[in-house]
Amino acid sequence: MLVALLPGDGIGPEVITQARRVLDALAIDGLVFEEALVGGAAYKATGHPLPADTLALAKRADAILFGAVGDPDCDALERHLRPEQAILGLRKELSLFANLRPATLFPELADASALRPEVASQIDMVIVRELNGDVYFGEKGMRKTATGKREGYDIMSYDEDEVRRIARVGFETAMARDKKLCSVDKANVLETSQLWRDVVIETHAEYPEVALSHMYVDNCAMQLVRNPGQFDVIVTGNLFGDILSDQASMCAGSIGMLPSASLDAAQKGLYEPIHGSAPDIAGQGKANPLATILSAAMMLRYSLGLPEQADRIEAAVAKALSGGARSPDLGGTHSTREMGDAVLAALT
Ligand SMILES: NC(=O)c1ccc[n+]([C@@H]2O[C@H](COP(=O)([O-])OP(=O)(O)OC[C@H]3O[C@@H](n4cnc5c(N)ncnc54)[C@H](O)[C@@H]3O)[C@@H](O)[C@H]2O)c1
Numbered sequence: 614m615l616v617a618l619l620p621g622d623g624i625g626p627e628v629i630t631q632a633r634r635v636l637d638a639l640a641i642d643g644l645v646f647e648e649a650l651v652g653g654a655a656y657k658a659t660g661h662p663l664p665a666d667t668l669a670l671a672k673r674a675d676a677i678l679f680g681a682v683g684d685p686d687c688d689a690l691e692r693h694l695r696p697e698q699a700i701l702g703l704r705k706e707l708s709l710f711a712n713l714r715p716a717t718l719f720p721e722l723a724d725a726s727a728l729r730p731e732v733a734s735q736i737d738m739v740i741v742r743e744l745n746g747d748v749y750f751g752e753k754g755m756r757k758t759a760t761g762k763r764e765g766y767d768i769m770s771y772d773e774d775e776v777r778r779i780a781r782v783g784f785e786t787a788m789a790r791d792k793k794l795c796s797v798d799k800a801n802v803l804e805t806s807q808l809w810r811d812v813v814i815e816t817h818a819e820y821p822e823v824a825l826s827h828m829y830v831d832n833c834a835m836q837l838v839r840n841p842g843q844f845d846v847i848v849t850g851n852l853f854g855d856i857l858s859d860q861a862s863m864c865a866g867s868i869g870m871l872p873s874a875s876l877d878a879a880q881k882g883l884y885e886p887i888h889g890s891a892p893d894i895a896g897q898g899k900a901n902p903l904a905t906i907l908s909a910a911m912m913l914r915y916s917l918g919l920p921e922q923a924d925r926i927e928a929a930v931a932k933a934l935s936g937g938a939r940s941p942d943l944g945g946t947h948s949t950r951e952m953g954d955a956v957l958a959a960l961t
């Protein structure tokens with residue numbers, strides 16, 4: 614089993630190092646790693662954020678463990694050369710259309726949530742985010758209006774097949790949980806969202822046991838803070854899912870806690886924390902590696918068929934937190950490496 618390790622930029626390499634230590638400690642027979650450059654690091658070395666060798670490795674691998682990309686030095690580059698194009702390119706090239714972002718509060722972290730503990734303790738949801746379409750991948754550009762003003766534009770669209778396949782992932786995810794699916798859109802304003810809602814309703818016929826509801830995205834942002842316990846599975850588009858998952862992370866304690874899986878139709882996947890390269894804390898040993906370690910657990914469960922090993926990692930993370938391991942984002946002083954040490958010490 615080949616895992617492509619793509620550490621990327623900023624805190625990416627720091628958190629990937631800790632996830633690698635945990636995976637090594639499991640001593641899984643036949644698991645091998647191959648590392649490659651991606652993002653700003655790849656641009657600086659090769660002139661491209663997603664070099665052909667890196668893409669080829671990602672295609673060849675059984676799974677990909679990804680850190681983060683993004684480098685302030687690269688923010689003025691033409692868009693197709695920016696680090697972020699690497700993760701967008703991998704998602705598109707590998708048809709990783711289904712992004713699962715579980716948001717659960719570890720009970721020990723009730724005090725780290727931005728919400729009151731009794732509200733935060735209810736959080737146990739999965740955000741299913743579409744990842745290959747929407748305004749992210751529509752025609753975009755800069756142009757001049759008839760009166761000579763500069764105008765930026767990005768076209769938002771979904772076709773019905775794109776909506777149907779992610780809706781099915783939403784319903785399947787709900788079937789494996791509490792059978793409650795909330796589809797989040799902006800159908801009161803956007804035609805893209807009206808189609809989204811129509812197709813989700815049509816797809817519901819295949820999953821009559823699931824209780825389906827619909828919510829506008831602005832209300833959803835409010836409800837996530839008011840009463841996050843009402844959500845079991847949320848299914849939504851690329852842009853809304855990006856924003857809502859960062860918000861959900863803070864309800865669950867920290868953006869440094871939320872893992873993710875990006876899957877294709879055959880469960881091949883890329884696994885990454887939902888956070889970015891955090892240039893403000895990079896190189897200081899302050900990054901929380903738990904989101905990446907939990908992403909490694911998702912990789913073992915979804916793409917490598919090793920659910921017991923995934924359980925071991927998740928149990929070790931819970932035990933490390935019970936034992937008081939807290940990086941600065943969780944209100945403590947543990948360094949990135951000390952967080953890794955705590956998980957390793959808790960592995961049974
Ligand atoms: N998938 C990805 O690779 C990805 C995701 C999001 C952002 N980015 C990129 O990352 C760069 C920085 O973006 P941003 O600042 O908006 O978002 P960010 O997620 O990198 O950071 C937001 C805030 O959260 C903190 N934070 C993030 N991860 C943390 C962790 N593991 N432990 C402790 N604190 C953590 C940061 O210090 C920062 O204050 C940009 O270039 C952006 O495009 C990449």
Ligand SMILES: CC(C)[C@H](C(=O)O)[C@@H](O)C(=O)O
Nearest residue numbers: 682697700701855887888889
């Ligand atoms: C870096 C960026 C392209 C990416 C996104 O918007 O999808 C990030 O915010 C994420 O959540 O993975």
Ligand SMILES: [Mg+2]
Nearest residue numbers: 855856859887
């Ligand atoms: Mg994001």
